[in-house]
Amino acid sequence: xxxxxxxxxxxxxxxxxxxxxxxxxxxxxxxxxxxxxxxxxxxxxxxxxxxxxxxxxxxxxxxxxxxxxxxxxxxxxxxxxxxxxxxxxxxxxxxxxxxxxxxxxxxxxxxxxxxxxxxxxxxxxxxxxxxxxx
Numbered sequence: 001x002x003x004x005x006x007x008x009x010x011x012x013x014x015x016x017x018x019x020x021x022x023x024x025x026x027x028x029x030x031x032x033x034x035x036x037x038x039x040x041x042x043x044x045x046x047x048x049x050x051x052x053x054x055x056x057x058x059x060x061x062x063x064x065x066x067x068x069x070x071x072x073x074x075x076x077x078x079x080x081x082x083x084x085x086x087x088x089x090x091x092x093x094x095x096x097x098x099x100x101x102x103x104x105x106x107x108x109x110x111x112x113x114x115x116x117x118x119x120x121x122x123x124x125x126x127x128x129x130x131x132x133x134x
Contacts, residue, residue, distance in 0.1 A: 037089045039113045041065050044130035061130065063087050071100045094120065 044061045053075055060072040071083040085098020089111075097106040110121040116132040 036092070036113065040089060040094070040118070042132055043134065044118050045133045046128060046130045069096065069098065
């Protein structure tokens, strides 16, 4: 799987980019009365190749109840990069905002949660599976 920095047609979905770090302090609390929103809170992991980083990377997406998020990318050599942002959920559309989400600083994807799996679907029909881990 290739780790894409943007969402070009035909690419596997990894709604992440590497342009710097931003301010995640403007988060609005997520309404956790909704079972689906509550089921998204936690840490999700996936792996893929990122040619810009030269190798396979492990990606952790932590969605917090406050509406904040943190993306941590770990290279095979052990170096890590951290990026803050925010998230909201409306119906089954997950909106992720932050400088990591390129090219526009934000992305909307349809999501499905089943047990310890999160599947994100892009508008072009591509998808990516994430696993819940502590």
